[in-house]
Amino acid sequence: MLKIPVIFGSVRSERLGHQPANYLLKQCQARGFDSTLVDPVEFPLPLLDKMYKEYEPGSAPPLLQKLADIIVPADAYLIVTAEYNHSVPPALSNLLDHFLDEYYFKPSAIACYSVGSYGGVRAAMQLRVMLAEMGMSSIPSILPFPKVGQAFDESGAPTSERTDKSTGRFLDELAWYASALKTQRASGTPY
Template sequence: MSLVCPVILGSVRSDRQGLRAARFLVRALETRGHEAPLVDPAELKLPLLDRMYKEYPKGEAPEPLERLAALYRRADAFVVVSAEYNHSIPPALSNTLDHFLEEYFWRPSAICCYSAGQYGGVRAAMQLRAMLAELGAPSIPSLLPIPRIGKALSESGDPAEAWLPKAASRFLDELTWYAEALRAQRQKGTPY
C-alpha cells in the first residue's frame, strides 16, 4: 500500500551532513513505492516562528507554509532527520516543525538521527520524541541513528556500510506498519 511520507530535514548549515541521510531515506521510501518528498528548511527559508500556519487568515499564509500544509494533510507518516546540536535538536528543525500542529495529528513519525561522532545523535532524538508526541505525531519505538555519518553515507546518500541498509529496512518496516494502522483508524474517524 503506497504511503505519503515527507522526509523533514533539520539542518540549514552549509556543510550539513543530514542531507546524506535524507537522500538515503527518500530513495529507500520511493523504492518501496511510497511518495517521499524532501522538506528542506534551507530551500523553504521559513521565517522564525511569529505566527503558526493556522493563525493566518485562510489563504494568506506565506506560500511555503501553504505548500507544506497541503503536503502534511496528505501525509500518512513523517520521517524526521535530525542532527544533534548541544545535546538537542537543531533550531531550524524546531522552527520547521513548530509552524504546524493539527496537520500532524494521528500520524506516526520516525526519527533518523546522526552525528559526526560515535553516538549518532541519540541525545537529540530523545528530546525530539517528546516534541513529536506533543505535536500529535508520536514517534515509532525504533530509531535509525547514524554515527560517523560522513563515512556511513556518501554525499548522494549511498550507504558505505553494510549494516545501514538492513537497519533502515527494519526501521521503515516498522514505520509502514504504524502508518497503515493509523491511516485505517483515521478513515474511521478520530477522537476530535
C-alpha cells in the same frame, strides 16, 4: 500509497545530513511511498509568529502554503535530525512548530546523525518528546547514523551492509504504524 515526507533539519553550510536524508528519501520512494524531501534551506520560514492553522483559509504566506501542501496530506513523517549541543537543531524545531493540528494521529519516525559515535541519539530522545506533544508520536525504533561523514560513499550509498538491513526494519515499522493509523483516521478520531 502512503504519503511520507522526509523532513530534514539542518541549515549549516557544511552539513552532512543531506547524505542520510537523501538515502532515506530514495529508500522510501523505492518502497512506493509518495515521499518528498523537506529541506529548511528550501523552506526558509521566519521564526514562528503564526502557525498555519491561524491563517484564514487561502491567506497563508506562499512558502508556508507550499509546505502545508506537503504536511497536511501526509500519512506519517520521517524526521532526519542532527544533534546540536545534545539537542534538536533550531531550524528543525522552527519548521515543525509552524504546524500542529495537521500532525494529529499520524506517526513519525526519527533518523538521527552526528559526526560522533552516538549518532545523534541524544537529540532523538528530546525530539521524541516534542513530536509526541505535537500529536505525531514516534515509532519505538530510531535509526542512528554515527560518524555520518564516513557512513556514505561519494555516490550516496551506505558504507556498511548493516545500514540497508537496519533501514529496512525501520521503514517496515514506520509503514505498519502509518497504515494502521491511516485506517483508524478513516473511521474517525477522538477529536
